[in-house]
Amino acid sequence: MFKALIIDKAQDGSITQSIEQIAENRLPEGDVLVDVAFSTLNYKDGLCLTGGGGLVRTYPHVPGVDFAGVVAESSDARFAAGDPVVLTGWRVGEAHWGGYAQRARVKADWLVPLPKGLTLRQSMAVGTAGFTAMLAIMDLEAHGLKPGDGPVLVTGAAGGVGSVATAILARLGHEVVAVTGRPETEGYLRDLGAARIVPRADLAE
Ligand SMILES: NC(=O)c1ccc[n+]([C@@H]2O[C@H](COP(=O)([O-])OP(=O)(O)OC[C@H]3O[C@@H](n4cnc5c(N)ncnc54)[C@H](OP(=O)(O)O)[C@@H]3O)[C@@H](O)[C@H]2O)c1
Known part of the structure; x- marks a missing residue:
């Protein structure tokens, strides 16, 4: 069992948020199980948490568009238990359960190894928003x-x-x-x- 922030839709259409104990077999399919250490609060998380933007299609749902953590189990050769990893994007936290939980199960393709020189915490201090800013700047540099x-x-x-x-x-x-x-x-x-x-x-x- 582990803790997760679950958002759900009540019969009257209102969105509820609660921290619940979740059994591991409720996690969505994926080939890597991650012990989540940090996640950020992105604009999209705000929308998901309040039911805005129609981003979440299936309830109950675990939001969190990004996370950093340590691999607990992996059936993919690219990752092994103990590896520090980062995830941003791939509609995780919207279409797939995300990082607002102590554990997440995701596709190996969505993960990258934690870059050298960064701690898990620092990677999420940068977060998806900071990563987006850097990608934009790299594009400007590529244009001269x-x-x-x-x-x-x-x-x-x-x-x-x-x-x-x-x-x-x-x-x-x-x-x-x-x-x-x-x-x-x-x-x-x-x-x-x-x-x-x-x-x-x-x-x-
Ligand atoms: N966050 C991400 O991970 C991410 C990833 C990919 C793309 N994006 C895109 O990047 C953009 C910024 O996202 P964000 O996460 O930084 O959102 P954000 O934190 O809400 O910042 C957006 C900023 O836009 C300005 N703004 C608000 N209303 C405006 C208006 N009517 N006209 C012009 N500017 C207005 C405000 O700047 P001031 O407070 O300075 O007034 C606001 O703080 C969005 O288009 C988003 O879709 C974000």
Whole structure:
């Protein structure tokens, strides 16, 4: 038995959330069983937890779009018990039970080994949102962006993806112009390294 955050749909259509003891045979099929150590709180998790966006089709459901943990059992040659692993994406936490549980069973194809130099906790501090920000920056670099080329505009700068993008771009030496609809986040954005703050309304003009 292990603990999981279960969301369910009541007869009146309302969504309930509760932490329950779950038997292992209730986990969905998969070839790797993982002892989950950390997961993040992503925007999509908020939607799943409250029944928004129609992301969850089958109840009861375990949300959590990502997780980091240690392999408990594996029938796939790529992973063995004791391996530290990370999962992001693949509609885990939406179409498949996710990381808000002490254990998860998933396809081996969805897992990657924990990158060297990162702890499980650090990998989830980056999380799916931070990973998305990095992928976007790598794409900009692939298109030739270099520090010194000029200001880089980050929209939704105080959000999950935007704040990590702001921090990484600034650390790489770019002049970051952060667009936000929340003036109260100016100090936060400057701490992340934004050189200039542009109110969202100004950008829309
Ligand atoms: N999070 C992920 O893992 C992930 C993965 C793939 C793709 N994405 C996509 O990346 C985008 C950002 O996701 P997120 O997780 O960072 O969401 P988030 O934390 O909710 O941040 C979104 C930000 O967008 C800004 N915003 C809100 N309403 C807006 C409006 N009407 N016009 C312009 N900007 C507005 C806000 O920025 P301010 O607070 O600065 O005003 C808000 O914080 C979304 O399009 C999402 O689908 C996210």
